[in-house]
Amino acid sequence: MERIPVLKISDFLIVTIQVALDDESALKLQEDILEEIAKTKAKGLLIDITAVDIVDSFMGRMIRDIARMARLMGPPTIVVGMQPAVAITLVELGLKMTGVSCALNLEKGLLMLKEMVEAKEREERTLEAEETEGYEAGA
């Protein structure tokens, strides 16, 4: 079974898939990523699939599910580097990647992720501020 490393760089987790994953390894990766999010308190997740040349319905669903599950825990996910042939195949296959943010490459993905994390933190601060105001008004 292949084990894909989940790396933490500053506030982000970065996962680069460089081998052809069998179904079991893909499920293991899903678990590993979610456990790392909890353990490292990462603020964002980036999955790099530049080297992946086949994404079937199982793998596609796996990528989509990882993004959705991570979002439930908190951090936003960006999928980067999808090959043209993979994008064409996924659309023709009919797989909907609803709720998955994508970027052309690692660099653009990191920028996008930073913006998403900052926007989320601004939102959280506003909510906190509103709560505090509410308490003061009520006191």
Place this chain on the structure above:
Amino acid sequence: MRQVLEEVAVRNNTDIVTARNSVRTHAKQIGFGLVDQSRIATAVSELARNIVVYAKSGKVEIAKLNEDSKKGIEVVCEDNGPGIPDIEQAMSEGFTTGGSLGMGMPGTKKLMDAMDVWSEAGKGTRITIRKFLK
């Protein structure tokens, strides 16, 4: 003329990867471009997974089609499993009895130029898919 290039036994998750990689290599040698290689390999991945999930074991036969008018690749995915009770239902999007998304069969048809499904209850399933060089 139909020339068998390779036969891959499919029994587990690793064999699914082997089958799709072999198909991809042969498709490339036959002369298919990157996008068609991806379409063909993805289709075979779906069918090979169906073998593992529903029939436990089976085989994938990869052949080269070399007729004057039509050149391309033919892949036969065969098993001695329980068979498909209702082929029409299996070919409709979103239908599954295996906990998947139900895209494998209809998706495969969309990715390939031709798809023939033979199945008999208790005997097995044989799915033949073809893609032709343009």
